[in-house]
Amino acid sequence: MSKDLAQSTTGDLGELIRIIQDIRIALLTTVSQDGQFHTRPVQTLKVEADATLWFFTDWTSPKVAELDRDVRVGVGYADLAKNVYVALSGEGRLLRDPQMAEELWSVEQRAYYPNGPEDERLALLRVAILHAEYWIAPGRASYLIAAARAQVTGTPAGVIGENHKIPQPR
Numbered sequence: 001m002s003k004d005l006a007q008s009t010t011g012d013l014g015e016l017i018r019i020i021q022d023i024r025i026a027l028l029t030t031v032s033q034d035g036q037f038h039t040r041p042v043q044t045l046k047v048e049a050d051a052t053l054w055f056f057t058d059w060t061s062p063k064v065a066e067l068d069r070d071v072r073v074g075v076g077y078a079d080l081a082k083n084v085y086v087a088l089s090g091e092g093r094l095l096r097d098p099q100m101a102e103e104l105w106s107v108e109q110r111a112y113y114p115n116g117p118e119d120e121r122l123a124l125l126r127v128a129i130l131h132a133e134y135w136i137a138p139g140r141a142s143y144l145i146a147a148a149r150a151q152v153t154g155t156p157a158g159v160i161g162e163n164h165k166i167p168q169p170r
Contacts, residue, residue, distance in 0.1 A: 011132070011133065011134060011164025011165055011166045012164070012166075013049075013051065013166055013169055014049075015134070015164070016086065016132055016134055016164075016166055016169075017047045017049065019077065019079075019084055019086055019134055020044060020047050020053070020077055020086060021044075021047055022079065023044075023077040023078070023079050023084075023086070024043060024044050025041055025042070025043055025044070025077075026041070026042050026043075026044055026053075026075045026076060026077050027039050027040070027041055027042075027075070027076045027077075028040060028041075028042045028055070028063075028073060028074075028075050028125075028127075029073060029074035029075070029076075030062075030063055030066040030067060030070070030072075030073055030092070031066060031069070031070040031072060032062070032066055033065060033066065033069065037074075038062065038063075038066060039074075042055045042057070042125075043055065043056075045104040046103075046104055051090075051128065051129040051132070051166075051169035052126060052127065052128055052129070053075065053090075053126070053127040053129065054100070054104055054124060054125070054126060054127075055124075055125040055127070056101075056104065056109060056112070056113070056122060056123070056124065056125070057094070057123050057124075057125045058112070058121050058122070058123065059094075059120075059121050059122075059123045060121065061123075063092075063094075063125065064094060064123065067092050067093070067094055067125075071091040071092055071093065072089065072090075072091065072092075073089065073090055073091065073092040073127055074087070074088070074089050075087075075088050075089075075090070075127060075129075076088075083136065083137035083138065084134065084135070084136055084137075085134065085135045085137070086132065086133075086134045086135075087132070087133055087134075088129050088130075088131060088132035088133075089129075089130055089131045089132075090127045090128050090129040090130045090131070091127070091128050091130060092125055092126070092127050093125075093126045093127075093128075094123045094124065094125055094126075095123070095124050095126060096122075096123065096124070097124055098117060098118050100124055101117035101118070101122055101124060102117045104117075104124075105117045129166075129169045130168075130169070131166070131169075132165075132166040132169055133163060133164060133165045133166065134163075134164050134166075135162065135163050135164070136162045136164075137162075
């Protein structure tokens with residue numbers, strides 16, 4: 001395998017956390033009542049060193065019933081400008097914790113929860129990461145070189161860039 005093709009390596013949890021903090025907006029996937037995937041954007045409020053993510057949600061959201069039925073979640077992040085991507089799976093739990101809500105609170109949240117961190121509709125979603133990987137892709141020139149090489153050799157390039165798997169973050 002040539003050096004420009006993806007090498008799957010053990011990733012760094014610290015690097016994963018930094019990437020997530022930089023991107024902030026994720027796509028959260030739960031399993032709906034009829035067994036289908038249900039995906040929606042969410043704002044990551046905090047990433048803890050123990051591989052825990054924190055989000056706000058509404059107690060009336062479909063996520064509540066979905067997580068009551070099945071705690072498995074998927075979370076994805078993408079920074080197209082930097083060619084960085086994250087996919088993780090974990091377990092989601094909903095809770096009320098006014099102290100944590102206060103810690104995570106920002107004034108922009110008032111648009112959704114006008115009564116502040118103690119709004120009765122405000123739920124905390126805690127996601128414990130169980131599996132994670134991230135990819136760092138090279139720029140467009142690397143893909144053009146790989147395409148030219150594949151055309152000349154007749155051998156597909158495979159995945160281009162770096163794939164990092166975080167072994168058992170929890």
